[in-house]
Amino acid sequence: MTKKRPILHPVVFIMLLSAVLAFSLAVIQNVSKDQIEVNYYNDIQKSLLYAIDIDTEGKTKSEINTLFKEHLSEAKLGGINYYNYYENGIIQGYCFPFIGDGLWGSISGYIAVDVEGNNLLGIVFTSHSETPGLGGRIDELWYKEQFRGLDISGIDNFVIYRLDDEPGLDAITGATTTSNSVKNFLNKSILELKDIIKEDLHE
Amino acid sequence: MNNTLTIFKERIVDNNPILSKTLGICSALAVTNSMENALVMSLGLIFVTSFAEMTVSMLRYHTDKHIRMMVQVLIIAWLVIIVDIVLKLYLPDISKALGPYVGLIITNCIIMGRCESYAQNNRPVSSFIDGIASGVAYSVILLIIAFFRELLGSGSLFGFSILGSKWNNWTAMTMPAGAFFMIGLLIWASNEYKKKKKKGGKLYD
Numbered sequence: 001m002t003k004k005r006p007i008l009h010p011v012v013f014i015m016l017l018s019a020v021l022a023f024s025l026a027v028i029q030n031v032s033k034d035q036i037e038v039n040y041y042n043d044i045q046k047s048l049l050y051a052i053d054i055d056t057e058g059k060t061k062s063e064i065n066t067l068f069k070e071h072l073s074e075a076k077l078g079g080i081n082y083y084n085y086y087e088n089g090i091i092q093g094y095c096f097p098f099i100g101d102g103l104w105g106s107i108s109g110y111i112a113v114d115v116e117g118n119n120l121l122g123i124v125f126t127s128h129s130e131t132p133g134l135g136g137r138i139d140e141l142w143y144k145e146q147f148r149g150l151d152i153s154g155i156d157n158f159v160i161y162r163l164d165d166e167p168g169l170d171a172i173t174g175a176t177t178t179s180n181s182v183k184n185f186l187n188k189s190i191l192e193l194k195d196i197i198k199e200d201l202h203e
Numbered sequence: 204m205n206n207t208l209t210i211f212k213e214r215i216v217d218n219n220p221i222l223s224k225t226l227g228i229c230s231a232l233a234v235t236n237s238m239e240n241a242l243v244m245s246l247g248l249i250f251v252t253s254f255a256e257m258t259v260s261m262l263r264y265h266t267d268k269h270i271r272m273m274v275q276v277l278i279i280a281w282l283v284i285i286v287d288i289v290l291k292l293y294l295p296d297i298s299k300a301l302g303p304y305v306g307l308i309i310t311n312c313i314i315m316g317r318c319e320s321y322a323q324n325n326r327p328v329s330s331f332i333d334g335i336a337s338g339v340a341y342s343v344i345l346l347i348i349a350f351f352r353e354l355l356g357s358g359s360l361f362g363f364s365i366l367g368s369k370w371n372n373w374t375a376m377t378m379p380a381g382a383f384f385m386i387g388l389l390i391w392a393s394n395e396y397k398k399k400k401k402k403g404g405k406l407y408d
Binding site: 006009010013014024025028029032039042043131134 | 265278284285303379
């Protein structure tokens with residue numbers, strides 16, 4: 001007959017251990033909650049300012065907050081929160097959120113376009129779960145900077161990747177799926193955005 | 204003190220977890236395309252391995268044998284969440300860049316391997332040292348791989364351009380294949396080194 005394993009002690013032990021560890025995590029989480037939230041909003045503000053091409057490199061949180069208030073104001077349209085972009089009180093463009101499917105999960109961020117909906121001011125990704133070092137490189141500057149001033153006055157296929165020396169953007173080597181999904185959902189979002197601008201904002 | 208040195212030499216040179224046991228190569232492949240990522244990952248791993256080993260060792264007389272793995276996973280997960288919160292709090296940018304890596308520390312087999320084979324049978328202090336040594340052993344390899352991958356693949360180190368614009372990036376190095384080549388070469392080099400050492404010795408061959 002095999003030796004009977006004790007039951008009571010391990011159960012009590014693991015419950016106690018879980019309780020202690022969970023409690024300590026709860027304390028740490030609670031203490032850091034406010035600061036993490038501040039970091040989170042700061043990050044969103046930085047992303048939006050990046051989308052409209054305002055440099056926040058090396059600026060403090062309060063400076064970023066001031067810049068943000070100066071240039072962007074939140075507005076609502078049909079249940080979507082978007083941002084109006086002002087320069088010296090004159091409206092210059094809009095920042096709209098987008099969300100699309102990447103390789104591993106959804107990719108979300110903001111697209112900034114000018115008032116007429118003819119040019120992209122920039123794009124920024126706020127969250128994604130692409131493979132670090134491959135699809136995750138959509139976060140790198142060289143990739144995002146390509147979208148600045150992209151002509152979207154056409155009717156379709158605004159974002160295309162180039163082969164050899166043809167015009168177009170550079171895709172990410174080794175991350176074909178991510179590059180293509182970004183292309184597809186951006187094209188779709190830009191199309192929707194142009195409709196919104198034409199129908200709802202320019203009446 | 205001598206004992207500490209022996210542990211370090213044993214873990215880093217003679218019995219490196221990556222080179223001799225191919226443990227933990229999932230993250231070694233994933234995070235080594237830039238020095239910065241590799242460094243933060245290394246620091247996170249050193250912290251988690253050392254404290255996990257110490258905690259496991261402190262609880263070793265109270266943990267029944269058949270639940271020890273659950274206890275280890277619980278402790279490791281707890282430490283990884285702490286690392287995650289600390290990064291979010293003090294290094295929000297790096298935390299964002301590392302995103303999924305931090306969670307991946309939990310799945311690093313080096314940590315559980317060391318808890319299981321060392322911390323279960325040793326005192327907390329030496330377990331702590333063993334944890335640091337194992338973490339450093341992992342980090343050294345990670346940084347060596349990242350050094351070559353970032354230098355050859357992107358022409359930079361820690362994001363600073365080193366080789367200039369004339370350098371033609373070896374894209375293969377930034378892809379997973381590049382990590383496999385590097386790890387393969389390192390394992391080969393370490394095996395050659397060990398062979399030589401054995402021949403120089405008296406007993407073997």
